[in-house]
Amino acid sequence: MAISHSQLDDGIVRSMSVAAVFHDFAGKISSLDFHRTEDLLVTASADDSIRLYNTTTATLSKMTYHKKHGADKVCFTHHPSSLLCSSRNKLESDESLWYLSMYDNRCLRYFKGHKDRIISLCMSPVNDSFMSGSLDHTVRIWDLRVNACQGILHLRGRPAVAFDQQGLVFAVAMEGGAIKLFDSRSYDKGPFDTFLVGGDTAEVCDIKFSNDGKSMLLTTTNNHIYVLDAYAGDKKCGFSLEPSPHLTTEAAFTPDGQYVLSGSGDGTLHAWNINMRNEVACWNSYIGPVTCLKWAPRRALFAAASDVLTFWIPNNQP
Structure with missing residues (x-):
């Protein structure tokens, strides 16, 4: 019987092992995302492909290539076959963001405005709005139904963005380790709170909320x-990883918010118990330093990727 994410404990997390491997990528996987309610995973990679996987059967469902734009950041919209994707290639037409139907491989809309590479992309969990953060030092707020940008924030540094799971608040991480929190309905009034990661002025390259909204990663x-x-912005715990040249890894919460997983520059994967503040597992990733890692929203399954994609599930063998 499949284990639900609500049943996770140290033993189950420790038993996670590789269940499926996909080798046929011709470049690093730059982004992956799970659908919130369907058993689907999407990847974007440097070989210009976008691939849709069924996570129940561990099979590739659909693959499309996008040579003109290149595929960089990708995330699901609410519809299971519709995606948001950012361009890897610099185009004179400024088509840096696009809304893609995987059903018929058709671009439904382009979103123009960013002047440099998009490094963070997230969809609201409750409506048709989404956000993008770019190396042009802006965060733009969009609506799937409208071509024009709905709002813009000018910031220092390389902004990472994330909605909380209720869609009421979004966070922007920027220069100097500052995290600014905005009310999604009145972001034009400015942030209602600012947190600083004490003692660490490195730029934040990724930010996530836990499902219960109590923690930020x-x-x-x-x-x-x-x-x-x-x-409150207080630091609950912190962990250090082996560096990897020219590569930043991705960390992820488990759906219950009790564990954090991350890759490391030495090709290992780590899991920590947040409440106990201790490491509960360390694995060989088998795929070198991991570029992308996320835990599935509704199942005891996570995906880790480099130029290979792996699915991990609990090993139920006695």
């Missing part, structure tokens, strides 16, 4: 991971 460019209290 930050990954920095100098290979540190922090878990913050999402209400």
